[in-house]
Amino acid sequence: GDSVTQMEGPVTLSEEAFLTINCTYTATGYPSLFWYVQYPGEGLQLLLKATKADDKGSNKGFEATYRKETTSFHLEKGSVQVSDSAVYFCALNTGGFKTIFGAGTRLFVKA
Amino acid sequence: GAVVSQHPSRVICKSGTSVKIECRSLDFQATTMFWYRQFPKQSLMLMATSNEGSKATYEQGVEKDKFLINHASLTLSTLTVTSAHPEDSSFYICSARGEPGQGAAVNTEAFFGQGTRLTVV
Numbered sequence: 001g002d003s004v005t006q007m008e009g010p011v012t013l014s015e016e017a018f019l020t021i022n023c024t025y026t027a028t029g030y031p032s033l034f035w036y037v038q039y040p041g042e043g044l045q046l047l048l049k050a051t052k053a054d055d056k057g058s059n060k061g062f063e064a065t066y067r068k069e070t071t072s073f074h075l076e077k078g079s080v081q082v083s084d085s086a087v088y089f090c091a092l093n094t095g096g097f098k099t100i101f102g103a104g105t106r107l108f109v110k111a
Numbered sequence: 112g113a114v115v116s117q118h119p120s121r122v123i124c125k126s127g128t129s130v131k132i133e134c135r136s137l138d139f140q141a142t143t144m145f146w147y148r149q150f151p152k153q154s155l156m157l158m159a160t161s162n163e164g165s166k167a168t169y170e171q172g173v174e175k176d177k178f179l180i181n182h183a184s185l186t187l188s189t190l191t192v193t194s195a196h197p198e199d200s201s202f203y204i205c206s207a208r209g210e211p212g213q214g215a216a217v218n219t220e221a222f223f224g225q226g227t228r229l230t231v232v
Contacts (some may be wrong), residue, residue: 043204043226050208099221103154
C-alpha cells in the first residue's frame with residue numbers, strides 16, 4: 001500500500017542553520033505531496049505542496065521538490081528561526097482520498 | 112483557500128459521558144470527510160472516512176459503536192465519542208475534501224480542521 005517515510009527526530013539546530021528533513025514515499029498512482037506543520041498544541045497547517053513531478057512547493061522560506069525518480073520530497077530551509085520549532089509531517093494523497101502521513105519529525109531550534 | 116472549522120478546540124469530560132465534535136466546511140461542499148486521531152508525539156492515524164448521506168467506513172481496529180460518525184450534510188460531519196474513558200483522551204482532527212468541479216485545489220487535497228483535544232477524567 002501507499003506509505004510515507006520521513007527521517008526520525010528530534011532534529012535540533014541552532015538559529016540560522018540549514019534544515020533538511022528527508023521524506024520518501026511509495027505510491028501506486030501519481031500522488032500529490034504535502035508538508036504539514038503542527039505547532040505545539042495546535043492543529044495541522046499546510047506548509048507547502050506539489051502535485052506533479054519536478055514541481056517545487058515553497059512557503060515561508062521552506063521548499064521541497066517532487067522527485068519522481070527518487071520518490072522523494074525533502075523539506076529544506078536555508079536559515080531556520082526559533083519560531084520554526086514544530087513537528088513537520090510529510091504526506092501524500094492519491095486522487096484526493098485519504099491522506100497518508102509520515103511519522104512526523106520534531107524540530108527544535110535554539111537561539 | 113478552503114476553510115474547515117472544528118469545534119470545540121478543547122473539551123474535558125467525565126468518564127462514562129459522551130462527547131460530540133463537529134467538523135464544518137465553511138466555503139465548499141465536502142462530499143468526503145476524514146477523522147484522524149493523534150496520540151502524544153505520534154503521527155495521525157485515520158479512524159474513518161465518511162461520505163455525505165452514507166455510513167462511515169472505519170479503519171481496522173476502530174470501534175464503530177464507540178466512535179459514531181454522522182455526515183448528514185455537505186458541510187457538516189460529527190464524531191461522537193460514546194461512553195468516554197481516559198484512554199480515549201487524544202487529539203482528534205478532521206479533514207474535508209470537496210466535490211469535483213469546485214476548483215482543482217478543493218478536489219486534489221484535503222483541508223484540515225484545527226483539531227480537538229479531548230481529555231477524559
